Amino acid sequence: MANRKEKTFRFIIVGGGIAGVTCVEQLSSQIPSADVALITASPHIKTVTNYRQVSKTLEEFDVEEQPSSVLEEKFPNLTVIHSAVKSLHTRSHSLETTDGRVFGYEKLCICGGGRPKLLTQENPYVLGIRDTDSAQELQKRLSKAKRIVVVGNGGIALELVYEVEGCEVIWAVKDKAIGNTFFDAGAAQFLIPSLETNKPEKDTPCKRPRYTTEEPAPGGSHTFTADRNARRQGSSSTEAGSALGPDWHEGIVLQGSEQGTRRVSLEYQCEVEKIFTSEELLNSPPQTLGHENVGSWPVYIKLTNGKTFGCDFVVSATGVVPNTEPFLHGNNFALADDGGLQVDDHMMTSEPDVYAAGDVCTACWEHSPMWQQMRLWTQARQMGWYAGRCMAAQVLSEPIELDFCFELFSHITKFFNYKVVLLGKFNGQGLGSDHELLVRCTKGLEYVKVVLSGGRMVGAVLIGETDLEETFENLILNEMDLTPYGEELLNPNIDIEDYFD
Numbered sequence: 001m002a003n004r005k006e007k008t009f010r011f012i013i014v015g016g017g018i019a020g021v022t023c024v025e026q027l028s029s030q031i032p033s034a035d036v037a038l039i040t041a042s043p044h045i046k047t048v049t050n051y052r053q054v055s056k057t058l059e060e061f062d063v064e065e066q067p068s069s070v071l072e073e074k075f076p077n078l079t080v081i082h083s084a085v086k087s088l089h090t091r092s093h094s095l096e097t098t099d100g101r102v103f104g105y106e107k108l109c110i111c112g113g114g115r116p117k118l119l120t121q122e123n124p125y126v127l128g129i130r131d132t133d134s135a136q137e138l139q140k141r142l143s144k145a146k147r148i149v150v151v152g153n154g155g156i157a158l159e160l161v162y163e164v165e166g167c168e169v170i171w172a173v174k175d176k177a178i179g180n181t182f183f184d185a186g187a188a189q190f191l192i193p194s195l196e197t198n199k200p201e202k203d204t205p206c207k208r209p210r211y212t213t214e215e216p217a218p219g220g221s222h223t224f225t226a227d228r229n230a231r232r233q234g235s236s237s238t239e240a241g242s243a244l245g246p247d248w249h250e251g252i253v254l255q256g257s258e259q260g261t262r263r264v265s266l267e268y269q270c271e272v273e274k275i276f277t278s279e280e281l282l283n284s285p286p287q288t289l290g291h292e293n294v295g296s297w298p299v300y301i302k303l304t305n306g307k308t309f310g311c312d313f314v315v316s317a318t319g320v321v322p323n324t325e326p327f328l329h330g331n332n333f334a335l336a337d338d339g340g341l342q343v344d345d346h347m348m349t350s351e352p353d354v355y356a357a358g359d360v361c362t363a364c365w366e367h368s369p370m371w372q373q374m375r376l377w378t379q380a381r382q383m384g385w386y387a388g389r390c391m392a393a394q395v396l397s398e399p400i401e402l403d404f405c406f407e408l409f410s411h412i413t414k415f416f417n418y419k420v421v422l423l424g425k426f427n428g429q430g431l432g433s434d435h436e437l438l439v440r441c442t443k444g445l446e447y448v449k450v451v452l453s454g455g456r457m458v459g460a461v462l463i464g465e466t467d468l469e470e471t472f473e474n475l476i477l478n479e480m481d482l483t484p485y486g487e488e489l490l491n492p493n494i495d496i497e498d499y500f501d
């Protein structure tokens with residue numbers, strides 16, 4: 001293998017998603033003379049644009065899919081190789097791509113992202129959403145669908161059930177409340193009425209630019225219904241590749257085969273028992289199908305609450321698995337319980353000279369008490385950037401400390417058209433019963449939850465235009481004893497910003 005090396009680069013980064021591209025940018029700016037290669041399976045790369053530091057740890061940015069030439073023009077010492085890594089040989093510091101080329105490296109950073117953790121790989125009626133291709137496939141199938149079942153209770157499910165129109169959506173969640181990865185039951189209750197109301201009209205198009213290509217893209221139960229006539233236009237596409245991100249649904253039309261209504265039926269506290277095709281159902285012993293007729297749908301899904309639903313397809317919005325396979329065989333990577341490549345506080349894996357960042361890795365250093373890993377766009381950027389700095393620091397023999405961004409978990413996003421800010425241990429993660437909650441809620445306007453432990457603020461969920469994020473971030477970081485303030489902390493008549501000035 002060593003003899004076949006076409007070229008040895010000082011740095012190779014694998015993956016053209018946010019983590020990989022940010023790592024390349026950091027390395028190329030810090031050591032402009034170094035030969036850097038970006039090897040990516042996707043035809044386009046993802047770059048961060050309009051980066052804005054909202055507060056000490058909160059950040060917002062747009063994401064653009066761009067041709068890789070943009071990056072090569074910016075960094076003359078960068079070579080972008082569009083191929084997938086087939087195998088890695090850490091002993092000889094080399095890797096082979098699917099087009100049969102072999103490259104050597106001095107330092108490598110793996111930013112291969114993740115893929116959907118599907119309920120089943122085998123069933124063609126079970127879709128996952130990850131990249132633009134899978135989003136287009138969803139759009140295509142949805143345009144002919146009358147009913148779909150969405151399984152999962154995290155980010156994708158929350159976005160999808162709110163956006164899909166013209167098609168009945170059965171939403172099956174394991175928990176007692178919606179959005180378990182981001183919220184508690186109180187926040188879920190605040191958000192639920194949004195499923196019954198119309199989506200607000202958008203007078204400005206989505207500000208995040210995206211690609212268009214030549215080929216236009218074609219327990220208990222509750223039911224929520226909303227009408228809406230306006231349609232959005234758009235299309236976007238890439239080959240297999242990087243994860244979608246903020247506002248991904250704005251570039252495609254999530255419209256079923258019927259006109260203008262959002263109809264979501266929630267099935268709480270249930271999982272999937274079995275998924276059948278029509279033929280399987282006919283050939284197997286009779287099932288409890290309720291009002292469903294065998295043969296009227298291409299696929300049927302039986303839930304653990306005993307109900308079976310026929311539908312056009314199932315969306316498995318059930319999380320992410322790190323993309324580690326091509327890197328493992330013949331090497332000694334330590335893997336975390338979630339399947340990610342273990343990295344230390346310098347983003348180093350267990351193999352010499354191999355770093356990892358983004359969805360593919362699992363942060364295995366001793367975390368700050370207020371930080372946890374979630375596979376998010378912001379963390380992919382932060383890890384890619386920090387990995388680049390660590391790689392540069394090592395070759396330059398400079399010391400480097402864990403970056404401040406890993407002090408406090410912070411995330412800004414949007415669900416059901418509300419701004420959502422999550423800080424620290426926003427769901428009391430890892431605190432057991434050793435915490436108390438303060439909650440302020442105004443229906444339809446805002447939901448504010450503060451998590452206190454030992455009198456100190458350790459986390460917060462802010463839904464709506466609360467304008468509290470910076471003050472709360474400071475209170476968490478300062479570890480101030482808030483016992484004397486008690487419930488006054490959330491008194492809406494007190495300007496909390498002035499209070500703590």
Ligand SMILES: Cc1cc2nc3c(=O)[nH]c(=O)nc-3n(C[C@H](O)[C@H](O)[C@H](O)COP(=O)(O)OP(=O)(O)OC[C@H]3O[C@@H](n4cnc5c(N)ncnc54)[C@H](O)[C@@H]3O)c2cc1C
Nearest residue numbers: 015016017018019041042084085113243358359375376377
């Ligand atoms: C539908 C959806 C919506 C999301 N919404 C949000 C959101 O609103 N906010 C948020 O913060 N996060 C969101 N996320 C999560 C976010 O997109 C990811 O956490 C982030 O993009 C991960 O970036 P990454 O660079 O680690 O991986 P990826 O973006 O997955 O990039 C991995 C790259 O590696 C390449 N690759 C993989 N294997 C190989 C190989 N063997 N050889 C060469 N190249 C390879 C791929 O082609 C790709 O370019 C969303 C994710 C999805 C799927």
Ligand SMILES: NC(=O)C1=CN([C@@H]2O[C@H](COP(=O)(O)OP(=O)(O)OC[C@H]3O[C@@H](n4cnc5c(N)ncnc54)[C@H](OP(=O)(O)O)[C@@H]3O)[C@@H](O)[C@H]2O)C=CC1
Nearest residue numbers: 152153154155156157174181271317318319320375376413
């Ligand atoms: N706005 C944002 O910030 C968004 C972020 N994302 C990110 O994109 C990635 C992919 O999103 P998504 O797929 O929604 O992943 P998430 O990790 O957000 O959610 C997965 C959900 O599926 C549930 N689940 C897992 N296995 C099963 C199963 N077998 N049956 C039923 N439910 C199951 C999980 O429950 P449990 O937790 O109990 O395992 C969890 O509720 C995530 O990293 C997510 O954070 C996606 C969209 C929007």
